[in-house]
Amino acid sequence: MKILISNDDGYQAPGIVALHDALKTLEGVEVEVVAPEHNNSAKSNALTLHSPLYVHRAANGFRYVNGTPADCVHIALTGLLGYRPDLVVSGINNGANMGDDTIYSGTVGAAMEGYLFGIPAIAFSQVDKGWGELEAAAAKAREIVAQMRAQGLVNETPWLLNVNIPNMPLDALRPLKWCRLGRRHAAERVIVQESPRGEAMYWIGGAGAAKDDAEGTDFHATAQGHVSITPLKVDLTDHGSLGAWAQTASRLVAGGGAGADSAPGV
Secondary structure, eight states, X not given: OEEEEEOSSOTTOHHHHHHHHHHTTSTTOEEEEEEESSOOTTOTTOOXXXXXXXXXXXXXXXXXXXXXXXXXXXXXXXXXXXSOOSEEEEEEESSOOOTTHHHHOHHHHHHHHHHHXXXXXXXXXXXXXXXXXXXXXXXXXXXXXXXXXXXXXXXXXXXXXXXXXXXXXXXXXXXXXXXXXXXXXXXXXXXXXXXXXXXXXXXXXXXXXXEEXXXXXXXXXXXXXXXXXXXXXXXXXXXXXXXXXXXXXXXHHHHSOOOGGGSOXX
């Protein structure tokens, strides 16, 4: 089995080193790393289209790209590797990717790029920043990949999983729990500072607190010491309201216009 590893924290991040070292010990597995040169957190699925990308090889054999996580996986799959990997794995991220975080996450974006190419993919994150109990997280990631392989799930059918691992010793981690994504409150206020030249600088505020952390969510599961796993999909269509919007459109065509109260709630 061939595994491509990427991340959004950069090729020198402890998380990707630990993940590589853990997965390469699986029997019959070849592991390749293609990761960003620098931290690319919150880059989501962004691709670099208006500047050239360069690939270099580090002393430890990792290849790194002056681009986004999605760039790394895209380049790897469209010519750099010269073969099609069986699995794309991203992480281990320095901090959680739960709830709304998954929309912005470069860790998830790298895994999703593999999924878009029809390859099974997993995004791994630790719940708390700081790399505490990183070896335990890497061991758990190895265990999950080994189980997926043993169950015959690493095949031609693509899937995308988002995994969050509490920063706990391996023997203290509670069983895997399949969850839906929770939700967060709106982000904190933007931070405004003055530059040395007297110009206003704006820094994106921190993520909001959990809004929906009820039982069944990834927030709830990890708070209880479980490793959360959420299957993701790319289709953003609001299927539930599609019919209502179609009816609204037909009224607009028939009447030449419609009041605001004729549109379905969104």
